[in-house]
Amino acid sequence: MSALPRTTAPLVGGGAIATVVSGLLGSLFLLFLVGPVAGVVGSGAAEGFRLLASDSELQAALALTAASATLATLLALLGATPIAWLLERRSFRGRSVVAALLDIPLLIPHPVAGIALLLALGRVTLAGRGLELFGLHVTGSVTGIVLAMLFVSSPLYLNAARESFAKVDPRYEAVARTLGDSPWRAFRRVTLPLSRRGLLAGAIVMWARSVSEFGAIVILVYHPRVASVLIWERFNVSGLRGAVPVAAVLILLAVIPLLLLRMLRGDEIREAPRAE
Amino acid sequence: MISVEGISAGAGARPLTDVSLVVPQGSYGVVIGPAGAGKTTLLEAIAGIVPLRAGRVHLSGEDVTTWPPEERRLSLVYQHAWLFPHLDVAQNVAYGEAEPGVADAMIERFGLQDVRDHDVRVLSGGERQLVALARALAHRPEVLLLDEPFGALDPRRRAAVRREVRTIYYERRFTVLHVTHDFAEAGALGDTLAVLDGGRLLQQGAPEMVLRKPATPWIAEFVGAENVFAGDARPIRDSSPDWRDGDDLEQLEHAVAFNTGALTLYALGHVLPGPAHAVIRAEEVMLSLGPRTTSVRNQFHGIVSDVTAAGALTRVTVQVTGTPIVAALTTRSAGELDLAPGREVWVAFKAMSVHLC
Numbered sequence: 001m002s003a004l005p006r007t008t009a010p011l012v013g014g015g016a017i018a019t020v021v022s023g024l025l026g027s028l029f030l031l032f033l034v035g036p037v038a039g040v041v042g043s044g045a046a047e048g049f050r051l052l053a054s055d056s057e058l059q060a061a062l063a064l065t066a067a068s069a070t071l072a073t074l075l076a077l078l079g080a081t082p083i084a085w086l087l088e089r090r091s092f093r094g095r096s097v098v099a100a101l102l103d104i105p106l107l108i109p110h111p112v113a114g115i116a117l118l119l120a121l122g123r124v125t126l127a128g129r130g131l132e133l134f135g136l137h138v139t140g141s142v143t144g145i146v147l148a149m150l151f152v153s154s155p156l157y158l159n160a161a162r163e164s165f166a167k168v169d170p171r172y173e174a175v176a177r178t179l180g181d182s183p184w185r186a187f188r189r190v191t192l193p194l195s196r197r198g199l200l201a202g203a204i205v206m207w208a209r210s211v212s213e214f215g216a217i218v219i220l221v222y223h224p225r226v227a228s229v230l231i232w233e234r235f236n237v238s239g240l241r242g243a244v245p246v247a248a249v250l251i252l253l254a255v256i257p258l259l260l261l262r263m264l265r266g267d268e269i270r271e272a273p274r275a276e
Numbered sequence: 277m278i279s280v281e282g283i284s285a286g287a288g289a290r291p292l293t294d295v296s297l298v299v300p301q302g303s304y305g306v307v308i309g310p311a312g313a314g315k316t317t318l319l320e321a322i323a324g325i326v327p328l329r330a331g332r333v334h335l336s337g338e339d340v341t342t343w344p345p346e347e348r349r350l351s352l353v354y355q356h357a358w359l360f361p362h363l364d365v366a367q368n369v370a371y372g373e374a375e376p377g378v379a380d381a382m383i384e385r386f387g388l389q390d391v392r393d394h395d396v397r398v399l400s401g402g403e404r405q406l407v408a409l410a411r412a413l414a415h416r417p418e419v420l421l422l423d424e425p426f427g428a429l430d431p432r433r434r435a436a437v438r439r440e441v442r443t444i445y446y447e448r449r450f451t452v453l454h455v456t457h458d459f460a461e462a463g464a465l466g467d468t469l470a471v472l473d474g475g476r477l478l479q480q481g482a483p484e485m486v487l488r489k490p491a492t493p494w495i496a497e498f499v500g501a502e503n504v505f506a507g508d509a510r511p512i513r514d515s516s517p518d519w520r521d522g523d524d525l526e527q528l529e530h531a532v533a534f535n536t537g538a539l540t541l542y543a544l545g546h547v548l549p550g551p552a553h554a555v556i557r558a559e560e561v562m563l564s565l566g567p568r569t570t571s572v573r574n575q576f577h578g579i580v581s582d583v584t585a586a587g588a589l590t591r592v593t594v595q596v597t598g599t600p601i602v603a604a605l606t607t608r609s610a611g612e613l614d615l616a617p618g619r620e621v622w623v624a625f626k627a628m629s630v631h632l633c
Contacts, residue, residue: 171358174325177345178352179372179415189371193362 037251044248051245058246061230062253068142068226069210072149073203076157081199084161085187089170106155113152114219121147144220149210156209160202164195201264204257211254227253277301278322278419278453283331285321290314292321292475294330299468301336302449304442306466306483308456310498314475315455316354319421322453323352336418336451350419351412355427357404359396365407366392374416382410385440401428406437413444420445422454426461438465459499463487471495489631493553496633502591502602503556507536509547509632532632538597542573543630552632560629561603563592564622565613575624576601583615590615594623 051058086092087099105113121128121138128138136143168191176186192199214228222229227250235243278299285292292314299305309315320326322333324345332341340348351372359368365388370379383392386406391399396407405428412420425441426434442465445452455472456462462469463483470480471491479491490496496504510533534541534554541554562568567575578596590610592603601623615621 169358171354171356172360174320174323174345175352175354175358176360176371177325178323178348178350178421179411180346181372182346183344190360194360 040244041248041251044244044246045252048245048247048249048252052249057225058227058230058249061225061227061246062249064142064145064224065211065227065250066253068145069149069207072146072153072210073157073207075146075150076154076206077199077203080154080158081161084158085165085191088162088165089173102158103155105151110152110213110215111219114148114216117144117147117151117216118220139220140223141221142224145217145224145226148216148220149213152213152216153206153209157202157206160205161195161199164198164202165191167198168194197264201261204261204264208254208257212250277334277336278305278451279334280318280322281332281334283321283333284329285326285331286314286317286475290317290475292317295472295475295477296331297470297477297480299451299453301451303467304445304452304454304465305468305470306454306456306462307470307472308459308462308498309472310457313472315457315472316423317475318472319352319423319453319455322419323350323421324348325352348419349417350421351415351417352421353405353408353412353423353425355405355424357408359399359404359407359411361395361397363396364392365394365396365399368396368407369410369414371411372415374414378416379410379414382414385444386410386437402430402433405429409437409441416448418450420450420452422452424456425454471498473498488557490555490633492633493555496553496555496631500557501555502558502604503554503561505534505536505539505541505554505599507534507541507552507554508550509534509543509552510549511547531627534630534632537599539576539599541630542627543632544627545632547632555631555633556601556625556629558591558602558604560625561601562624563594563603563605563613563615564624565620567622568624570624572624573627574630575622578621578623580615580617580619580621582617583610585610592621594621596623 052062083098083102087095108116117138119125121131123129123132123137123139131138131143138144138147172190172194173183173186176190177183181189212228213226214232217226218229218232225233227246231243231246231250234246278297280295280297282294282296283292284294290312295314295318297305297307297318307315307318317326321328322335324333324340324343328341332339334340335348335350360371363371366379366383369383369388373379383389386409388403388406388410391403396404399407405425409425422441426437429437438461454462454465466483468480469483469486471478471486473494479486479495481489486495487499490499490501493504493506511530512533513531530544530546532543532545532547534543534552536554541556543554562572567577576596578594578601580592581595581600582591582593584591585607588607589604590607592605592610592615593600594603595601603623613621
């Protein structure tokens with residue numbers, strides 16, 4: 001059954017009043033969400049772009065942020081995609097417990113996530129010593145930044161991937177299997193192409209969230225500085241005057257994936273299979 | 277060959293329970309049953325898509341119970357078709373193509389040349405089913421499982437596609453299991469017929485046998501018998517049953533008097549004394565304007581209460597001492613008898629035509 005199309009037709013009676021009230025309340029809410037962000041961009045973007053050309057510290061922080069977020073997102077694609085598929089396609093004991101556990105990083109304060117990672121993977125722990133054998137240090141290194149981003153943001157990708165797989169009816173895979181595909185081949189030839197937009201959208205959201213991560217990173221890694229830590233530092237040193245231009249640039253960096261996401265969703269709506 | 281032994285599978289509202297079924301090698305088996313009978317679950321269990329809780333599945337003589345679907349050398353066509361929406365028609369048909377060129381041949385056989393490059397999402401329901409059939413057959417399966425594959429086709433095209441599938445079946449002689457709720461389709465296609473309801477197999481045999489000797493009154497009504505009467509059966513000693521030479525006398529062991537309402541019917545069978553049902557196919561009931569001078573044991577005087585013509589056949593309902601008996605005769609015969617409501621007629625049918633269950 002298809003949904004009713006949205007309408008721009010004039011409404012009568014209670015419908016019109018509800019529309020006006022909803023519109024007013026919605027406008028206020030939109031202003032609350034967008035106003036502060038627009039204020040930062042409006043007052044700091046010009047200076048931010050000027051700094052972008054000359055401030056090597058800002059350039060390094062943005063490059064590090066983007067690269068770390070990209071690496072964390074790639075790790076999530078590799079690690080979380082199979083878990084998401086298993087949670088959607090297989091029934092096993094403790095499935096709901098596993099699903100709930102995987103949401104924990106979304107529920108705890110981000111500095112707590114940083115502390116938890118420090119306790120689990122710090123130098124004094126067995127896991128930390130294991131990582132150091134491979135030259136990986138959780139504190140004060142890019143490794144720590146990537147792990148903090150992965151820990152805090154990957155549940156967003158995982159949930160998006162689960163939702164994408166849930167939208168692909170398992171009978172597509174079943175038909176592919178009866179036509180000779182192994183489970184992996186059916187996944188690669190059918191499930192992945194059919195869920196790719198959702199997976200990509202989840203990866204974009206995760207990337208954008210990783211870019212803006214601060215609380216968990218600052219516990220593990222103050223140097224090298226990612227953009228959010230640089231904003232924090234400049235705020236402490238120079239107040240709003242120093243922080244706002246950098247903040248404006250970071251906001252614009254996060255808007256790019258948001259626009260990409262909207263374009264993807266627009267395509268998805270246009271390409272949705274018709275109801276039968 | 278498809279052989280399932282005591283399989284139980286599926287969960288929720290439509291589980292299969294202890295189903296056993298055999299479709300001989302190279303035969304066309306049909307399973308009929310109402311919506312929710314578990315027909316699709318049966319096919320999915322045979323295909324290895326739905327795990328079994330109990331039982332074994334043999335295909336082409338091999339025990340495939342633990343084999344994954346891709347190793348069972350079968351194809352499954354769903355009613356919904358489940359065409360891959362990211363592939364065009366030709367790519368769908370070629371998805372599991374057994375060898376180069378087979379997919380193109382199937383596209384031609386099913387008349388899909390004009391839509392071969394089309395996005396499958398713009399196809400009609402009937403076209404989608406044709407693509408699904410072509411895709412399944414291009415895989416060159418040893419076993420073909422069909423789940424109501426002609427349901428979305430218009431009647432003219434359905435007949436043509438049925439013939440084409442049947443032709444390909446004769447050419448390759450794979451084994452088919454086709455589920456449907458349409459008894460006419462089952463009778464037209466099947467070498468063997470099984471009736472499924474509520475996840476249980478109720479009867480299996482040749483279509484003619486299921487048609488003439490349904491195991492239960494429910495099956496009788498499901499396969500289109502219009503005269504199904506509840507009553508009491510009583511074996512009688514009768515020296516003149518209306519059997520013929522060559523009939524299987526073991527099946528005609530004794531004569532039975534069957535009382536339903538104010539009517540007593542005579543039948544032949546194994547039924548024990550007590551409550552039973554009598555089934556008489558409308559095609560077995562003869563009508564005449566006067567009594568017949570034959571050995572037919574069941575002959576009654578009645579009044580026509582309804583005449584319904586449907587093309588070449590006309591169904592006539594006759595009230596016999598308060599019991600409605602339906603007869604099917606050619607529309608031409610009905611015209612010759614000038615049948616109309618209120619007309620007095622004689623109803624006759626052989627004792628052999630009364631099936632007791």
